[in-house]
Amino acid sequence: MVDHEAVRFTAPSVVKTPTSPNTDVVATPTGDTNNTTQLVFEYQGRIPVWTPVVSQAQPQVVLGADITIGATTWRKGITVQYAALGSTQYTVTIISGEIVDDRGLYSLQGVTLGIFPISSSIKAAPSAAALRTEEYPRAAFTALPTVNTPTSPNSNVVTTPSGDTNNTTYVSFQYQGRIPVWTPIVSQSQITAVLGADITIGATTWKAGITVQYAALGSAQYTVTIIKGDIIDDRALYSLAGTLLGIFPIG
Structure with missing residues (x-):
């Protein structure tokens, strides 16, 4: 060993x-x-x-x-x-x-x-030359098809396609990257989802009317986009209109 x-x-x-x-x-x-x-x-x-x-x-x-x-x-x-x-x-x-x-x-x-x-310290990873590569099994990395999109200082959206024939896609609006706030679903048969009422956590408010939309890109891909809506966060107003949450392959 x-x-x-x-x-x-x-x-x-x-x-x-x-x-x-x-x-x-x-x-x-x-x-x-x-x-x-x-x-x-x-x-x-x-x-x-x-x-x-x-x-x-x-x-x-x-x-x-x-x-x-x-x-x-x-x-x-x-x-x-x-x-x-x-x-x-x-x-x-x-x-x-x-x-x-x-x-x-x-x-x-x-x-x-x-x-x-701001002014973060980004450390380099250990040099590959310093590792004895023959000691490790060879593996192929497959990235998860999940997209994490920051939307304001304390909020983000995680978008996960299911890969089914309806292109069902799960969207999770989150607080500080760990607390689900709103979890709409869009698909080929339900192309839009709208937040019906304000949601507030601390000083962060997801305003009623935030709208997520599914849209096909030809026959091979589709997008999930926030087409309108606002977040109040850290004493500022952030517009979500036009925020692309991901481009995914059609199932």
């Missing part, structure tokens, strides 16, 4: 957000005192298309010209914005812009690319 030094696993604070059938955005905070955050707009999860940087010193960046790959076009004017959330967190959000993809027009307005800690 081989002795190994115990280490604590720290998950990388990288957020990957799908934005259309063939595109996504990867947001990576550096953890420096300026809250510099690297963004990579990608084609099919592997080809970098636009790589802007936002920070406390440069809170906004705008795409200056159209970028086209095949039938996909990132349209001029896409705008990414850094914004502080109090003294401990900040958000990176697309505040305007559009993508033409798979014969459809996708609005990026209101898409949150991540909520990150």
Whole structure:
């Protein structure tokens, strides 16, 4: 039996957000005192298309010209914005812009690319070279098809597709990542769900009228999106309109 030094696993604070059938955005905070955050707009999860940087010193960046790959076009004017959330967190959000993809027009307005800690310390994982790989069985990692989307400092939404033929998808609005607040279901036969009354926990209120919508993307994929609604959190009002909760394969 081989002795190994115990280490604590720290998950990388990288957020990957799908934005259309063939595109996504990867947001990576550096953890420096300026809250510099690297963004990579990608084609099919592997080809970098636009790589802007936002920070406390440069809170906004705008795409200056159209970028086209095949039938996909990132349209001029896409705008990414850094914004502080109090003294401990900040958000990176697309505040305007559009993508033409798979014969459809996708609005990026209101898409949150991540909520990150201010001046956090991001530790590197142990070097793979320091491990004796032959001592471990080889395995294949299969990621769960669940998407966790932050919506305000104290709230998030976890979206889980069932994979059934009706594309039933379970949505869990949560408080501080652990307390379910509202758990609607959308599907091909029930395309919208609406919150009927305010829900309040502490200083956080999910306002009545929040609406989640299922929408097909051609014959192979579908989206789940918050099409309207607001959250009051940490003494501020956060709009949820246009928040994409996931792009999933049709069962």
